[in-house]
Each structure stands twice: as structure tokens, then as C-alpha cells.
Amino acid sequence: MKQLNSWVNDANSSLLTDLYQLTMLQAYWELGMEQESVFSLFVRRLPENRNYLVAAGLEDVLRYLESICFDQGALELLRALQLFSDDFISWLGAFRFTGDVYAMKEGTPFFENEPVLEVVAPLPQAQLVETFIMNQVHFQTLAATKAARVIYAAQGKTVLDFGLRRMHGTDAGMKAARAFYIAGVGATSNVLAGCEYGIPVAGTMAHSFVQAHDDEMEALRNFTKVHPQTILLVDTYNPLEGVKKVIALAKEMGEGFQVRGIRLDSGDLAQLSVEARTLLDEAGLENIRIFVSGNLDEYSLQDIFRADAPIDGLGVGTRMGVSMDCPTVDFVYKMAAYEGKGRIKTSPGKETYPGQKQVFRQEENGKAVFDILGQWGEEIPGRPLLSLVMEKGRRLAPGDLKQSRAHCTDALSRLPEQVLGNEPAKPGYEVRISPRLEQARRECVRQYAGKLQ
Amino acid sequence: MKQLNSWVNDANSSLLTDLYQLTMLQAYWELGMEQESVFSLFVRRLPENRNYLVAAGLEDVLRYLESICFDQGALELLRALQLFSDDFISWLGAFRFTGDVYAMKEGTPFFENEPVLEVVAPLPQAQLVETFIMNQVHFQTLAATKAARVIYAAQGKTVLDFGLRRMHGTDAGMKAARAFYIAGVGATSNVLAGCEYGIPVAGTMAHSFVQAHDDEMEALRNFTKVHPQTILLVDTYNPLEGVKKVIALAKEMGEGFQVRGIRLDSGDLAQLSVEARTLLDEAGLENIRIFVSGNLDEYSLQDIFRADAPIDGLGVGTRMGVSMDCPTVDFVYKMAAYEGKGRIKTSPGKETYPGQKQVFRQEENGKAVFDILGQWGEEIPGRPLLSLVMEKGRRLAPGDLKQSRAHCTDALSRLPEQVLGNEPAKPGYEVRISPRLEQARRECVRQYAGKLQ
Secondary structure, eight states: OOOOOSSOOTTTGGGSSBHHHHHHHHHHHHHTOOSEEEEEEEESSOOTTOSOEEOOOHHHHHHHHHHOOOOHHHHHHHHHHTOSOHHHHHHHTTOOOOOEEEEEOTTOEEOTTOOSEEEEEEHHHHHHTHHHHHHHHHHHHHHHHHHHHHHHHTTTOEEEEOOGGGSSHHHHHHHHHHHHHHHTOOEESBHHHHHHHTOOBOOOOOHHHHHTSSOHHHHHHHHHHHOTTOEEEOOSSOHHHHHHHHHHHHHHHGGGOOOOEEEEOSSOHHHHHHHHHHHHHHTTOTTOEEEEESSOOHHHHHHHHHTTOOOOEEEEOHHHHTTTTOSOOOEEEEEEEETTEEOOOOSTTOOOOOSOEEEEEEEETTEEEEEEEEETTOOOOSEEOEEEEEETTEESSOOOHHHHHHHHHHHHHTSOHHHHSSSOOSSOOEEEEOHHHHHHHHHHHHHHHHHHO | OOOOOSSOOTTTGGGSSBHHHHHHHHHHHHHTOOSEEEEEEEESSOOTTOSOEEOOOHHHHHHHHHHOOOOHHHHHHHHHHTOSOHHHHHHHTTOOOOOEEEEEOTTOEEOTTOOSEEEEEEHHHHHHTHHHHHHHHHHHHHHHHHHHHHHHHTTTOEEEEOOGGGSSHHHHHHHHHHHHHHHTOOEESBHHHHHHHTOOBOOOOOHHHHHTSSOHHHHHHHHHHHOTTOEEEOOSSOHHHHHHHHHHHHHHHGGGOOOOEEEEOSSOHHHHHHHHHHHHHHTTOTTOEEEEESSOOHHHHHHHHHTTOOOOEEEEOHHHHTTTTOSOOOEEEEEEEETTEEOOOOSTTOOOOOSOEEEEEEEETTEEEEEEEEETTOOOOSEEOEEEEEETTEESSOOOHHHHHHHHHHHHHTSOHHHHSSSOOSSOOEEEEOHHHHHHHHHHHHHHHHHHO
16 A cells, blocks of 8 residues: 555455454454455435335445455554554455355335345454445436436437536546446546546537637637537526527538537526427428536436426436435345354344345346245245355356346336335335245344343 | 555646546647636535535645646546547647636635636646546535534534544545544544644544453453553443443542543433433542544434533544535536636526626624625625635645634634524525626626527
8 A cells, every 4th residue: 555545446446344354353263253254235215206226336335345455554643543452454455355156136116124235254254344345336316316216207319428526526426427327327527437448438518618718609610610419508698599599500611510519507497498399390300309407306307307398408416416306215234144153133124034135027028026034045936035145255146237227127117016126115016025035024123022131 | 556456646747637627638639729728626516404604625626737747657548438539639738827726715615606716727628637526625625514514513612533444445544534634623543634724633442452351350450551541431231331441540540640631432422421420420520521423413413412411522534524414516617607608507596707707705703694606806895705816836835724724614613603503504604696797697698698509
């Protein structure tokens, strides 16, 4: 870790954890508590404004688990904290993740109590990695879910991610672009995300380009000279006057006019798009597409398309980028077994199910009807959603973003309609507990009751 | 950029930008539009549930501006997009930021229309850096502001940051810890942030440690053996039973008992803390401190302390970490001048003020009473909040996190009480526009009106 800069990198990500993971680690190590444990990552209850969630972030988790270690720089930093014994710090120098991971594919819709990921590993290993796993899966799942809702509301129109500037930091900018793409977003404005993940990039001009000119017409003309097939932003001063200037530019340029579209970024977008479409069509510019942006989300899109606005593409920024109506979900990473024994929490409202689990999705005529949460290895009909993705610390197959995207589209198309829309589904999608799993939970409670007197 | 991984680093951060910044850059370059411009970063209106905002993120902005460049790897990636001319890509290879930056100190409370930062630079430079500047200042300001509100509600009790796991990605985890510290948070659970920024780290044990034992008493005893001066988590099964076990442990260990406190993480924290305090005091354990955590924010803290709960410290996680009640503010980065001429937007509700600006804070008896937004160089009484921090691309002084923290504490103590609390201040803190600035805006509007007919 020669360069300890403001960003997290592969060399220092082992320290991107909560201090208590390390204090517990020292205790587990000193106490010799290194037997196999099972931890489940799941959401206890769906937020009121989410009928489903879309799993994302697994790829970054697996990369982290494959590479996690404490190099000399990390060990020096820990020593300087004066909280840990020298022997423990030496032991950390040899720390590697050697466990198994079972997970849902990225892009899988899931529901309450369903593990999206389970770690089966020696207790210290499974414990240490909690914070990073949560940090990545929580946010990417939020982002993929929000995007899936926006895309559903967009009724087939292209959705573009414009959110980088107001996302929470640089990593959010990258990971959201990735999660959005899994959920079906068509392109991102984030150049680095486009380059890294192979996502199409989109974007043309801002108001400042127009403002830098003394005259709006000259600005549009100038931009078109440099980028002939561009989308022109028309609302710096007055949207419809801007549209008229694009029409004038088309006349001026004649055959050379190749502009692909216009963008409206303020005002009543539904109404303005109708008026702009009329102006453009009357001028014979039927091929010019209309893009809109500005405070868009699944709710405003529902209104826009209820009004049947002639809009071809949508630039969606902040509200999708921070999952504004739901900036967090109650993901937890809970111990489900240790030393072969089921472990649960019994606090009211925080009950958990013991042991390694599987989710079986029940389908009728190609549509999901309910899920069954059962024990791993149980024989239950239906589509099993979790599979072994990492064995003894090595991943079994590389991730493929385009495959995740295709999987997500397919899996969402199998969900009931009332789950996909903006309104809370009542009743929500049902998750049944298998009799064997319920039985195992009761046995756990009984054993605990004996001890808690 | 040999290693293009999932995280943003110094070598590739120039690509962490919106595509349109680069398409505009090519246009500016081809058109020879490289004269000096002024851009202002500000918030048009405060969110309804924020009476002030706390500026943060400047340090990361300056580091970025000092280092931004396109190395060969970055240029290759841009070439592969097939959107830019070869000549332009060659020109990017020599791109550096050579402008001036004026800014408020980190930790400064600010209000609507007040620039926290202004960039004075050749147009292409000032334009390109918009996305990164917004990404960092927006989030760090959100985080510092939320923490300031939580700290005010905590009435002098220590606030600890436990939010890493549910923040939006790794960078948010780092930058929030930093911004929280500026605002006065006492410690963070994020080990890497502690090491990097020199922030105290905090954390002891999780429920899983208790769950991994067959017996809660044995778990507490074991953890205390390894970490004698720890804080013990008591609510895995039943909070008050947990407290009684700590008391039993104290009797068992006698003189050797050095445990510093207990932590309650669920249930009615105010009520439980009273009952726990009583049990501890009756057992002669008056020195044991009580820490609480679980769904805390400025609103729940207000309730807890209205009930006068005997709580010594607060672990605040998700709700502060994602600024849950306000996950975004309407920061904008707008052109204010080009080629020495003021530039504004005139769209209704989006009006801006032209030229470089200064904020003058008016104080009476050590308390801020209102601000005046004026032109840079205007002679107006009051405390000027912006100063030159970077000249010709070189910063004038290194940042100092502890100084920013002290500055924030001081500046917040000067704000009127009604601004600091949870309730919306009516009327809010006043920002007056200087007559000269208002005059300059009107002249701009008049000039534009001539052109917009």
C-alpha cells in the first residue's frame, strides 16, 4: 500500500471494514473458534415502496473474496492502531478467504427473507468479509431495483443514466452504471463506466455550451459543425424558440443536416414534447427524435406516458442515481449455522432461519406465482435460485454483464404485473417457508429457550 | 492505467466524467473557445428539511484538479469509443488544469444561492471538471450536514459512525467518514478511513459473536478475556438479561473487571437505557457507560433525549450514512461569466447571478444574522467566506482535517438556534443580494432579451 490515497483499491480493501470485525477476529483466533459457519445475506422486509428487489453486486464480492489479504502496509497500519496483539497481526498476514459462496445470479428478482448470497467458511473468514459484501450488494441491489422500476415505467423507451454527478461518491457512480445496465438501462453518461464495463455511453451538450455563445443559434450551429449527428439541447432560454432554431438550422444546412434529435431539460416535458413534435413534423423533420431529462423517475414517467407524450428517450439522473424514494434497504448478513448447528436470532421482529437455504421459484404458464424458502438440499419442485459460485475461495465461472442483463430481463418478465408497477402490491408476492425449514427454526428456538432461562 | 479495475484511481479519474463534457470539450477546442470562464457551484434552494448545509469535499476537488490528466491508457480508451477526432485526443494528452479556485473552507455552513466554490479557468478546463467536482462536493456536503444535525440532537454525547455497510459504495464509505469527522462525529467504525484520515476508530462486537457460542454468558466472558476494556453487546436474546450477565461477569472477575460499557442495539432504547442504568448502578457499576445503536438519526435522538435517557454514546449507522431523509440536494455548477461577460440562465425558477461572487456573513454579538451575496471585490462589511485556494492550478495550502473540524464547530455555534434544530426554520436564514449584483443580473437579462426576440 505505497500510495494511500483517497480511494479504495485492491491493496487496501481488506481494511475497508468495521473495526468490530477485526476485534471479533482476534477473539475467534485466540479462542480457536475457526470451525465452519454459514452466513446469509437477505432483506427481512421489503420497503413499502418496493414490491421486489433485483440482486446485484455479486461480481464485485467474488473479486474481493478472491483477492482479500493484508499486505505489509495494511499490517503496519493495524499495528499503529495499538488495538491488536503482534501475534494476531502476524496471523492476519497469512489471511485468505478459502470458503464457499452460494448466490443468486445478478439480475434475479428476490423477496423478503430470501438469501441472495450465503457464505460457508471458517468463522473468522465469513465474519470479516461482512462489511464489504453488504456495502457492495446493498447499493448495487438498490440501484438495479430502482432502474428496473424506471424502465418498466418507460414503456420500452430508451433510458439513459445521467446520474454520476449526484451519486454518493465515485464508486457509486461506477457501480450504479453497472447495476443499471444489468436492469436494462440503455447507456450511461459515465465515460469510465462505459470503458470499464463495455456499457454504451451517451451524452451531447449542456446549457453552458449555449451560454458560452452570445447567440443560441450560433451555439447550435457550432455544435453541429463539430458533431453532425448530435442531439441538440434546446431549452437554455425558451424551449420552443430553441426548437424553431433547430428547424431553421435544418433549412440552412439542407442535405448536410444530420442532427438526430433534440433534448428538453425543463418545464412540462409531456406538453413541450407534444408541441415540439408538432413543430418538427410540420417542418418535415419527422426523423428528429425527442429526448427529455430533468427530475425523472418512475413516478414522473408514469404521468408523462399516461399523457401519451411523443418522447423517444429519457435521460434519468439524480432520482435514479441515489434511489431517492428508497436510498437504503434493510439488508442483513446473519449467522445461520456454526459447527454444524443452526443459529438464529430470536429478538422480536428480527427472527431468522437456521442453516444453509435454497429458494424455489414456482411458475405457472411461465409466470412466477410464489417462492418457497427451504433448506439447502431439500427436494422441492420449482426453479432453484441459488447455486455454488465460489468453491474453496475460487470462483467457478467469470461473470458476464450482458448475460446478467439478459437474465434480468427474462426474470422480470416472469413476475406478475402488479409487482412490477409503482403501486404497492397488495398482497405482495408470497414467500412460503418449507415445513422442514420451519421445523428446524422451532427446534432452534426450543434449544435456545433451554439456555436462556 | 495498466490495471483497469472496478475502482476509480488517480490514473483514470479524468474519465470519471459525463460524456458530454468531452464532446463539448472537442467543440470548444475546434472552435477556439478557450477564453477565461467563471463557474459557480451552489444550491438554488435548500431542501425543506435542511435549514443550512455544511460545505465539504474541497480537499478531494483540489487533489483532483492538481493531478488531472489523460495518460496513454485513458487516450486509448477514448479512441476506442470512436467519438472523437485523433487531433483532439492528442490535444487531451497535454490537458492540465491551470485555473484558479475560490472556495469556502470545508466545514462552513452555507445557504441558498451562495457559491461554495468558483472555478476561474479557460472554458474547456472549467467545463471538464464539473462532474467530479459535483460528485464529491454534493455527497460530502450532504454527509457533513446530516452529521451536524445528528450531533446537535445528541446534546453533547459522543456520536460514532457505524454506516459503512449501507453507504453507497466504497468511496461513500470513505468520504462520509471524513465529512462526518469535519462535522464533529467522534469516531468511525471504518478502519481504512481511520488509518487514512487519522480519525479515531470505534467498534467492539456483533451479535454473531454471541450466536457463535452455545451460551451468551460464555460469549461475554470470552470476549472480555481477549479485549478486557471492551463494550459488551447485551441484546442478542434479551437486553436486560444480557445486562444481568454483565453484572454477574463483574462479580465473577472482581478486580480484574475492566469492561467500559454495554451496547443496546434494539427495542425502546430510551426505556431500556433507564432500566439498564438502574441495574448497573444497583450493582455498583456506575462507571459502566451505556451505548446505543439501531435506526438512530436526529429525529429519534430528539425523542430519546426528550425522555432524558442515561445514554453516554451513540452508534449512528444507515440513516446518517445515506442521509436518508435527504439523499440529494440540488447542487448546480453554472457558468457565470465567459470572456469577461456575465452569463446567466433565465429559465423560470432557474435564474442565476452573473460573474464571480463573494458571500459576506453579517454577525451581531458573535451570532450570524444574515448573509449578503455580492460581487467579488465589492466592499461590503461582514465576514467574507470565499478565498483563493488554488492559483494557476496549484493549491495555496494543504488541507487540515482537524482545522476544518474546529472551523465547523465554531461556525455552527455562530448560527441562530432555530436554524440548528430539526424543525424547518420559518423564516429561514436570510441571504440578501447586494444591489450591485442585482444590477448586474438585470443588465444581463436586458442584453439577453435583445437577443432572444
